[in-house]
Amino acid sequence: MSTIFHYTKGYNLFDILMSQEIKTEAVTGVRLHPSVTNFAWFTAEVRFPRTALPHVPKMPETNLQLHLGTEKPHVDMLKLAGYVGGIWRFKFNRSEFKSIKTWIGSYHRQKLLKSPIGKINEIVAKKAGDKQELWFISSKAVSIAGMTLQQLTPQGWVDRADFKNQGGIVVVADAGKADISKIMTDSYLQRIKMGMPVLEFPIAA
Incomplete structure (x- = not known):
């Protein structure tokens, strides 16, 4: 298992491409559990x-709670893409990125599981159908050099850019x-359209 991905929404691409790296939770402001997690997350799925999944009110099927039962709602990812600026992923060979480690068996996961919220997160992921055995983490930001940016289209995943x-x-x-x-x-x-905070956009002279 060498090919892994970092999935993201279109509205996140500006920051990733500006910084040229996939940042950790503490930097992005979205943290699984503040006391023990501060990672960049990846998966082989x-x-x-x-x-x-981002929760889009006009698409109730994106509500994570609905995915915890036996029958899970279908999410039209192309429809969702229209609300979030596209569905994207960075594809790369894990062996070329030494800071990236497996989540299962890691010290960090064991530490998280000692907390009640850690156990809940584990259960939620399992019930939602995500495969944690295919998850990977990095405790520091990961450069996008060596990655391929792909976009989900009606024809499937299409390469948009290679970085070196x-x-x-x-x-x-x-x-x-x-x-x-x-x-x-576009990102x-x-x-701006979604009312999210934005960094200053550099304008060429």
């Missing part, structure tokens, strides 16, 4: 994790696949 390290700078390896500037602008505008 080929579908968007149900525990990471060039003299310590992350650059787009194949600029012909997509317009990164447009992807970033920025999506955040």
